[in-house]
Amino acid sequence: MVRIQSATSADTNTHSSAQTGMAVETWNSPLTGNMPIHFGDGALDTLPALLQELSPDKVFLVSDPHVFDLYGAFLIHLLSSRFAPEVVLIPEGENEKKLSNLEELCEELFNRGATKSSVIVNFGGGVVLNVGGMAASLIYRGIRFVHVPTTLMAQSDVIVSNKQGVNFANGKNRLGLFSKPVAAFADPRFYNTELPRQLRASLVEYCKNAILLGGKHFETAMAYFEAGNALAPAKLRQLLRYSLEQKFEIAKLDPTERGFGLVLEYGHTVGHAVEFLSQGRVLHGEAVYHGMRVAGRLANILGIFPDAEYKKQTSLLNKIPDIQSIPADISVGQILQAVQRDNKKRDKGLAFILMQAIGQPNRRGESVLTPVPEEALQQVLLEYRDALL
Secondary structure (H helix, E strand, O other): OOEEEOOOOOOEEEEOOOOOOOOEEEEEOOOOOOOEEEEOOOHHHHHHHHHHHHOOOOEEEEEOHHHHHHHHHHHHHHHHOOOOOEEEEOOOOHHHOEHHHHHHHHHHHHHOOOOOOOEEEEEEOHHHHHHHHHHHHHHHHOOEEEEEEOOHHHHHHHOOOOEEEEEEOOEEEEEEEEOOOOEEEEOHHHHHHOOHHHHHHHHHHHHHHHHHHOHHHHHHHHHHHHOOOOOOHHHHHHHHHHHHHHHHHHHHHOOOOOOHHHHHHOOHHHHHHHHHHHOOOOOHHHHHHHHHHHHHHHHHHOOOOOHHHHHHHHHHHOOOOOOOOOOOOOOHHHHHHHHOOOOOOOOOOEEEOOEEEOOEEOOEOOEOOEEEOHHHHHHHHHHHHHHHO
16 A cells, blocks of 8 residues: 655766765666666765756655655755655565555556656665656656665665566566666665664675676675675675676676576576565565575586585575575475566576576576476475475
């Protein structure tokens, strides 16, 4: 149910932040459209100037109750000297990323007088960015929108992507489209209110990209964890920069996100199934962690991922502490059914992103998808569940 609240009163540029910490930088995304990403402590302070340039007739702020309770007053105050944003709150949580909430959000925006000249500011985690971004992309065949992610996961993952979408028909992201925000703002000041569990889950995305890229990225990731507390504020700011560097390097190889860029889905086939089946009990990063464990072992038993390389992946993933287990009430049979609804499917049967070596995804001709026998996946899932129990 959408909740309404009235508002009250690369190519790199760097400038100093008013706060101590990470200087604000602007990088242009290598994806189609070259969207600017502003990141660093104080990055969000430049949002009013951007909106002024866009000259909107209305500014809509789409958020969720939790984020808005924490930071809504701050953002309203930031914008109030030039704008009177209208606030629309959508439910929080992965199980709320659904078509009914998208429909309600679009209806409310129309009721509030959204026009082709309006701008939507999506302010929250990945669910808000996905639902708000899809709503903006559908209204009048697309109105302008800005992403302001408030979680480390969304800052290091969602914004280096032009994908907007919702869950549908018992599957993750089965309805969606490619649509480019005007800009994105990644401000690490929001990490202060993230739970340690959420931050640990965000580390998974960083490790995934290090495994995909290998070389200096893998070495840097190993060193990051070996240097001590991975969740220290200064280190998390460093992690954001590392993560953006990783995503930019992959995005440069596939600016349309339809070919090699699919490697970013490593661990997501089983990961999405676990995340969806858990109905919010397992965070996205935690689910992808289990998905990579399964994909690594699967490639290993299929003779694609040699023992030495598989052990390197394991050694990095082992450095992320206290990852939530797959709930005991989610069966191997349920996971097998759910992966059949994976949004990467191109034909009958199962297809996975698998690794040949650290830094070397497996290819079949031009495709990075590898067909996998269901019995092999079942074997690995049973083996993995036994190890968790």
